[in-house]
Amino acid sequence: MKNYSIVSTDQNAARTELHDKLGLTGAEVSINTIPAGGSVPFVHWHKKNEEIYGIISGSGRFEVDGESVPLKAGDWIRIAPQGKRRMFASEESAISFVCIQVKAGSLEEFTAGDAEA
């Protein structure tokens, strides 16, 4: 069995979930686009998972625990499991982003501590 798997995604699709497509075991990663003026329709939080969002293009804002946090391309945000979150696209542009779900506290060593050349 090969040590890699690969998939091509449409960065403008509403949502592409990679866990099953790539056979991920340490994360769920999704690529998402919310149209201008739109939003995720509900607030949510997590039981165990830390979420990391990266803005690929466009702009918008997060509401986290009732606070408004502006978002633009190149921004990366971590939200703790218990943070109550909801994302909005701006009125002027769609927002495309990566969402990474990982179990909070699961990472041990990384980069130089985990890699071998």
Add this chain to the structure above:
Amino acid sequence: MKNYSIVSTDQNAARTELHDKLGLTGAEVSINTIPAGGSVPFVHWHKKNEEIYGIISGSGRFEVDGESVPLKAGDWIRIAPQGKRRMFASEESAISFVCIQVKAGSLEEFTAGDAEA
């Protein structure tokens, strides 16, 4: 303490590591650019960590276990810890990508199984 942290990155910088900047506990995430004609200077593999790469812009290729895998914007690739990997930009363009390191096998429930609205 707030349930979120945020940082703005330059998507064309050589490398921006987010673990310490965001206080990540379940992943290391880095944003990387290799210039046209360039490559990571060595092959590496990991002891425990699955890596997930997402191509933001440009093109190039991975060598994984000696096999050449072409890469373009929108491609996402999982590499198992033991996969021997090296990334190259194409001769014509730089390649910018996200690299996610997570402990293989660490994810339990996710999305509907972990979230509460």
